Amino acid sequence: MSKHHVVIVGAGFGGLAAARGLRRDDVRVTIIDKQNHHLFQPLLYQVATAGLSPAEIAAPIRTIVKDHGNTSVLLDEVCGVDVATRRVRLASGATVEYDSLILATGARHSYFGNDAWEAHAPGIKTLDDAVRVRRSILIAMERAETLRQENIGERMDFLTFVVIGGGPTGVEMAGAISELTRHAAEMDFRHITPKCLRIVLIEAGPRLLATFPEALGEAAQQSLEQLGVEVRLNSRVEQISAGSVTVSGNMLRAATIVWAAGVQASRAAAWLGVTGDRAGRVAVDPDMSVPGCPGVYAVGDTASIARADGRPVPGIAPAAKQQGGYVASVVAARIAGAAPPPPFRYRDHGNLATIGRKRAVADFGRVRLSGFPAWLLWSTSHIYFLVGFRSRVTVGLHWLWSYLTFERGARLITGLADMPDSIAVPQQRAA
């Protein structure tokens, strides 16, 4: 009889933790991902704001698992699961049989039913997304530089940057855009001064960082305002079109609009024929298995599970890692015929968000930090957690260098051919 075959879909934090947990067990493991690289998503906003290069926050999946003797990697896209015959269907036309299936497929941004907004307000979930936003920001500044006084309105549009969503991603993006553009205005451009810039952060709820304690949300808002970011709370986005966003009845013109307002789980629920929650996540049993789908588990942003106190487990990297490792132990116990491990329990190690290059907020339950001490903690912990990345040294050096010199090395506009729709290139009149 052939070995028990564990198929893991998705090589994010959850999927890789599951593969790692099984690397010494007597199983065959196949990781399927539509990208060839694992992505350190918490730093994606740094790529979008030209602080880091794509290769500094990504590593080939094959390299990460090369020492797992029982693991194969398949570059392909899953398009369905046949639960009855235990098969995964792939976009290439192939099918893969499984004994256990771990779905760790993550999330995409959600436009709450307004999918047409995506063309004008891209989100940031993949390297291609981040490079697209970086290009949009840098091109907007180039266009503004060449516009003269007679085009003052159009010029202002290029110098207005709107970020939608006041969670950690939106807060980090708004702070980083402010620093990138202000620094570029001071150093690189002749006709743009920091005073010309306008960065607006829009949040539908009454405060920033809703998942953090209230005091830290306020600290984040103060830090952002010191960086010149206009924070608009209780503001609901009603319409987005090319170069404009309508917020609570008022239209705001901006060439660059970034979406950080909501996420939607991948299509895993549809593959399994189960009903997902509001965010599309699959409700799982306490052992992370999917009810009614024998041998199928979901982890990370794909899964919906509550903590002991009823609050949901958050959709962050440490939670996905813990769940991936936990499912590995469940599968290993089942194969060995051993007693199943106790139900999954989320260990909360705290919550961090950064605001610009020397401020952050951190929540460790009783201990709460903000300002520079939180930033130091944030940067050291992120460098530390780039585990398995050859680039840990590079990122560390790069950040130290950036911090000391405030130069940004990744300020490249690539792929000019397919310019984002949100940038309408104006006619220029030069001397």
Added chain:
Amino acid sequence: MSKHHVVIVGAGFGGLAAARGLRRDDVRVTIIDKQNHHLFQPLLYQVATAGLSPAEIAAPIRTIVKDHGNTSVLLDEVCGVDVATRRVRLASGATVEYDSLILATGARHSYFGNDAWEAHAPGIKTLDDAVRVRRSILIAMERAETLRQENIGERMDFLTFVVIGGGPTGVEMAGAISELTRHAAEMDFRHITPKCLRIVLIEAGPRLLATFPEALGEAAQQSLEQLGVEVRLNSRVEQISAGSVTVSGNMLRAATIVWAAGVQASRAAAWLGVTGDRAGRVAVDPDMSVPGCPGVYAVGDTASIARADGRPVPGIAPAAKQQGGYVASVVAARIAGAAPPPPFRYRDHGNLATIGRKRAVADFGRVRLSGFPAWLLWSTSHIYFLVGFRSRVTVGLHWLWSYLTFERGARLITGLADMPDSIAVPQQRAA
């Protein structure tokens, strides 16, 4: 009266050298480029073979010239020159008047009239080109990994890499592809062994590196053969289509075909209404000015000029730099009403080409090196000449790290959505 306006088109080595030469003169300088970055083109093949990331060999033009108080940068594309009224026409619709115009627009690859080949055999002249070739190589290996015995022919196509052109670019690409794929086969893949790989370098002439002394061409060929590269001399490419190239009557199937066989100057000759030479370059007078076009100069790959002994000045970075600096001195003398400098004279500092990660060939006239000493010289001189690049330190560390560990950090497939035509994704059959 307003200041003398010098317009420089192209921020390659020649254009930047001209701007640098004029930075303390009483002129206004405008640099126009369709990209926002200067590119260290001699290392582009390293991006195409996943040795370096795009940001490590490129820097924003604005950053490079930020200390030139008299220089502006315009991100736009030139589409014509009106010599009579001294105006440059831009793709955005704007026009820019000039007193002096320096055309430093470089070259693209040339398919000798077979432009349809480009879709199947991309060349490497821009970052986007290099990332495209990198994607093509990495996807080919992924496809080969998933193909089983019954698809042995198709599998071989994915593991065959053809480089066309035996000049420095072709030699460097063939060596780097060999090392990248061999290393990946050994470390990252389960079903690909180095023996499955086939790298073919095709050259129409009787030897490699025609611009180097014959002994060094032979040394390069030996080094490549030691790396497992099949070198085919006197082989003329007759046809290229998706996944195949016909060479001297024989068809060779390969999913990845890279073009390094010829270059063609930009359209500068057409803009000026003059006849270019066979490679499209503009013949210039001994002071690098274009006859019949008052105030217009051409440098680097845009210009055709002979050395004292009648041989042409080569199309390499040091020549472009020397010409850019020289034209700056011509323009400065003209404005100051001083005597013009003596005619341009090319100073030959030698010629280097690298083959894989520890071999190179170097020609300094009387001194000729090959093997590891030439490689050491090549790498230190390239790190040294990354002048003005903040990444000099990073590249140095990166290379040292790669050399010691042989890991490659930039092995990312990005932009999967627009897969190159030369990769036809096969139907897979998995277990």
